Amino acid sequence: MFEAVAIGVSAGGLRALRSVLGPLPESFRLPIAIVQHIEANSDDYLAEYLGSLSSIRVKEAEDKEAMEGGTAYLAPAGYHLLVEPDRTFSLSVDDKVNYCRPSIDLLFESAADAFGATLVGIVLTGANGDGSKGLRHIKGRGGYAIVQDPATAEAPYMPRTAAAGVAADRIVPLEEIPKLLVQLAQVTRQ
Amino acid sequence: MSLMSRDIEVGAEADVSGVALSQQNDPEAVSFELLLEGIKRRWGYDFTHYSRASLKRRLDQARRDAGYERYTELLDRLLHDDAFFDHFLKYMSITVTEMFRDPAFYRVVRERVVPILKTFPFVKIWHAGCATGEEVYSLAIILHEEGFLDRATIYATDFNKQSLDVAQRGVYPVAHLDQHAANYRSSGGTRPFSDYFSSAYGLAKIKNVLKERVTFSYHNLVTDGVFGEMNVIFCRNVLIYFDKTLQNRAFELFTNSLRHGGFLCLGTKETLNFSSVKRHYEQIEGRCKIFKKCGTGDV
Numbered sequence: 001m002f003e004a005v006a007i008g009v010s011a012g013g014l015r016a017l018r019s020v021l022g023p024l025p026e027s028f029r030l031p032i033a034i035v036q037h038i039e040a041n042s043d044d045y046l047a048e049y050l051g052s053l054s055s056i057r058v059k060e061a062e063d064k065e066a067m068e069g070g071t072a073y074l075a076p077a078g079y080h081l082l083v084e085p086d087r088t089f090s091l092s093v094d095d096k097v098n099y100c101r102p103s104i105d106l107l108f109e110s111a112a113d114a115f116g117a118t119l120v121g122i123v124l125t126g127a128n129g130d131g132s133k134g135l136r137h138i139k140g141r142g143g144y145a146i147v148q149d150p151a152t153a154e155a156p157y158m159p160r161t162a163a164a165g166v167a168a169d170r171i172v173p174l175e176e177i178p179k180l181l182v183q184l185a186q187v188t189r190q
Numbered sequence: 191m192s193l194m195s196r197d198i199e200v201g202a203e204a205d206v207s208g209v210a211l212s213q214q215n216d217p218e219a220v221s222f223e224l225l226l227e228g229i230k231r232r233w234g235y236d237f238t239h240y241s242r243a244s245l246k247r248r249l250d251q252a253r254r255d256a257g258y259e260r261y262t263e264l265l266d267r268l269l270h271d272d273a274f275f276d277h278f279l280k281y282m283s284i285t286v287t288e289m290f291r292d293p294a295f296y297r298v299v300r301e302r303v304v305p306i307l308k309t310f311p312f313v314k315i316w317h318a319g320c321a322t323g324e325e326v327y328s329l330a331i332i333l334h335e336e337g338f339l340d341r342a343t344i345y346a347t348d349f350n351k352q353s354l355d356v357a358q359r360g361v362y363p364v365a366h367l368d369q370h371a372a373n374y375r376s377s378g379g380t381r382p383f384s385d386y387f388s389s390a391y392g393l394a395k396i397k398n399v400l401k402e403r404v405t406f407s408y409h410n411l412v413t414d415g416v417f418g419e420m421n422v423i424f425c426r427n428v429l430i431y432f433d434k435t436l437q438n439r440a441f442e443l444f445t446n447s448l449r450h451g452g453f454l455c456l457g458t459k460e461t462l463n464f465s466s467v468k469r470h471y472e473q474i475e476g477r478c479k480i481f482k483k484c485g486t487g488d489v
């Protein structure tokens with residue numbers, strides 16, 4: 001039974017996130033934590049925009065906010081987003097990781113520590129190597145790893161690097177990810 | 191299909207309540223708790239109420255860099271090696287900072303807060319968690335430009351003594367100045383930014399006129415007490431490192447250190463809306479986290 005989803009995305013992220021979040025049904029029950037690389041002084045327009053075309057709730061993650069099902073949380077610009085063991089979020093202004101703040105690796109590693117085998121990690125389009133290490137960590141804790149098929153990515157480098165670094169459970173075209181997430185959310189204990 | 195085979199596998203291992211239980215007594219969790227407890231008892235630094243995820247990341251870094259597999263090995267060294275503890279403390283303090291970080295915030299300070307301060311003959315300002323001082327000198331520049339610096343006393347505190355030394359010296363790499371100058375201008379600054387420094391050999395030293403009203407000192411927000419009768423308190427990007435319990439302790443400390451009508455200035459992504467002191471404050475502007483103390487009493 002899966003309990004949460006973590007998504008990392010960089011260049012080309014606007015379209016990719018639209019394609020992933022847009023088709024998810026209102027009844028989607030898992031929380032989704034997202035790191036999209038973004039300029040440090042950006043406002044929360046992205047969350048508003050994605051929220052306006054999704055049936056699930058989309059918002060910027062706040063410090064110490066509890067993760068709720070059916071909600072997608074975006075890392076605020078200029079802050080790392082981390083998941084605490086009690087499944088609340090923390091923000092940090094620690095040094096950049098892979099030249100990035102927010103960093104996908106940091107979100108993935110902390111979320112994997114908090115959720116273990118019940119976490120789904122997804123690496124989407126992007127032009128840098130952030131997220132590979134994190135995805136390996138998710139697999140290492142028994143979680144489920146999905147990589148966007150690089151052939152369907154606006155920027156293939158990030159998914160290609162992630163796929164090379166870990167035996168992903170699925171490598172799928174962008175358009176199939178929402179359907180896969182809905183299936184995974186319905187998986188129950190045998 | 192791989193999804194299906196995986197379902198069965200996941201089903202077998204994903205007993206959620208089991209996960210929670212095993213976490214309490216698994217060796218890693220126990221040794222992590224022991225490490226924090228040991229540091230607290232031996233050195234008086236209490237990290238038990240810091241946000242766990244980034245705390246763990248820093249402790250892992252310190253452990254790996256020292257060549258240890260286990261937290262208990264790190265603890266053993268920390269208990270018995272004083273010099274190593276000083277070295278270790280650097281890992282525990284995130285000093286990332288900038289001058290005029292979040293320019294929009296400093297614009298509001300200049301346009302909304304300073305005019306109110308000017309109605310007082312004399313004001314006291316506290317920067318808690320000032321790191322290497324960039325934020326302190328940013329405020330000093332604004333007060334100087336507003337012709338008010340000589341009527342202010344600025345107390346700047348941190349629990350990282352090395353950062354305090356850097357702050358006290360006020361010497362920064364010239365290479366950082368472009369970013370700082372850009373922030374300064376977008377915060378509404380109009381003077382030549384380089385006027386505030388004397389530069390030589392790749393270093394830029396903040397001018398003495400900006401340092402005269404500033405006192406740097408050690409203060410630990412976890413264990414130390416009230417800092418009295420402040421007109422303004424800045425504590426930015428420090429509380430995100432604390433859990434809710436410790437955040438509330440700090441908020442109470444600030445509330446008891448702030449004069450009626452004084453201002454509490456937090457980081458852009460920090461808020462006291464979920465805190466135990468919320469009812470004592472109102473936010474003065476939509477986006478910036480500047481709160482005015484309205485209630486009378488202490489907490």
Ligand SMILES: C[S@@+](CC[C@H](N)C(=O)[O-])C[C@H]1O[C@@H](n2cnc3c(N)ncnc32)[C@H](O)[C@@H]1O
Nearest residue numbers: 283287319321348349350410411412426427428
């Ligand atoms: C990320 S820096 C913030 C610097 C600056 N205020 C800013 O916003 O740019 C966090 C600072 O909080 C300090 N800090 C962390 N825990 C503290 C404590 N318990 N007491 C005092 N300072 C603390 C650290 O040493 C560090 O200098």
